[in-house]
Amino acid sequence: MKTTQFVIIGLGRFGSSIGRELIELGNEVLGVDRDEEKVQELSTVLTHTVIADATEEEVLRSIGARNFDCGVVAIGDDIQASILATILLKELGVKKVVAKAVSELHGRVLERIGVDRVIYPERDMGIRVAHQLVSPNLLDYIELSKQYTIAELAVPACLTGKSLAEVNPRGRFGCSVVAINKLKGIVIAPTADDVLAEKDVMVVIGTNDQIEEFQESIGSR
Incomplete structure (x- = not known):
């Protein structure tokens, strides 16, 4: 069976939990976060980790985001960063994009920009x-x-x-x-x-x- 490749943007509790479980299930995971400490913590757990700002198009291009089977936007309370990263993944042609929403309004915006699945973990x-x-x-x-x-x-x-x-x-x-x-x-x-x-x-x-x-x-x- 072909290994599925995931890119996870945001390595907080939600993103890191998903990443760990995906690895346990035999998948490949690239974790991306601006926080060096979070990236270092998962560097030996995930397949690859990168310290980067995923709201910049050139950054996502440079890490080859378009080649991944699924993009997971797990950014926490920074709604603007969540929306920007999601838009960029869609524009780059990532096959499937899943995003975390922190509110109903945030979720509706994500749906409008074409997210394949919106997740409300707390709700x-x-x-x-x-x-x-x-x-x-x-x-x-x-x-x-x-x-x-x-x-x-x-x-x-x-x-x-x-x-x-x-x-x-x-x-x-x-x-x-x-x-x-x-x-x-x-x-x-x-x-x-x-x-x-x-x-x-x-x-x-x-x-x-x-x-x-x-x-x-x-x-x-």
Whole structure:
């Protein structure tokens, strides 16, 4: 499989976290930041690091930004620098550009200039944590759209030993169990005969309301 090459602009907590994980997943990563200390910290972690101002077109040309498969603009609170770097990556022809937004307005501007994906890390993490706090069986929560959600639900004692046919989340609530993470491995597209066990984790997809009803049902037993 061809290694994917990423250029990450901004090596703060968000950018460095993405960079470390991309390296762990076997990709090549060039990290760019104006802060020498941040660059030095990641110099032995990422494939390459550069101390540079990514809001200057000649700088991005000189590091060969246009040759990367994906550009990630992870600049923190400097919205102007974020927008300028994003525009330059798009103009240079980077195949895919992903950018961090610190506000809804910032995100709308990024969308207008053609970003492929806008990420709101603080907002999205806040939503996920809030759902985890109010739902004891909810381990993770990802909003796919305004209507649809994918969630990881720990199997409670009341469902232990029951098959999916008996639980019947699709028939009763309209949501579907698309995988079951078991101690011995993950079961993709489980059948109605698959039996739930203690410490299993169900991966459920459905509308927000459907999953909420399912959560409340298993949490109240």
